Amino acid sequence: MPAVPTALRLFRYVAIAEACSWAGLLVGMYFKYIAATGDLGVKIFGPVHGALFVLYVAAVLAAARVARWGWGVIALGLACAVPPFTSLWFERRMLARRREPVAA
Template sequence: MDLKTASAIRRLRLISVPEGISWIILAVCTIIKYTITSSVDVARILGPIHGVLFILYVLFWLDAWNRAKWDKKTAARYFAYSVVPGGGLVAERRLRREAEDAVIVARARKEGVVNA
């Protein structure tokens, strides 16, 4: 994995966690807003914040897809994580595992353990 690909995946990982957390909080605040009459509308404040995080996630996802040369199934899976509340947390965990595996393979190639 080259440096630009690793950077693109790292950016996607870094935005995944706040995007996933903001999605969960926004969903909870929206449910509270419509079930409990409250004078405080947190969803009105958190909505635009989550919107910006979602847009950043999509931009970073497109960059990672382009650089990592994911197949359509993998790209669709990582996009779907952005739509599911808390899915960004799952995406971060999977991306971290893939990056760690890539480092292990690169080290093995460098040491001559793997021929490829």
């Protein structure tokens, strides 16, 4: 398999990190709103997730430029930043698409 361009590698790492930050934020929200034991998790993971969200948007745009994604794929990638863990689904989908042989 050919070397993966830096923008695509960055996109992959950021998509995974963004999903992990979602997990941390959801756990923090559970402890803040359901268990009512404190808001430390939200104070920590809220800003982390916010930063990774912005980085994910930038990574999608950078990867789209390198991989020459169409507007629909870009819109889907950006929309996948909103629901929890869909950045992982989108990253896997784009990885599989990259590995598929091109029909002659």
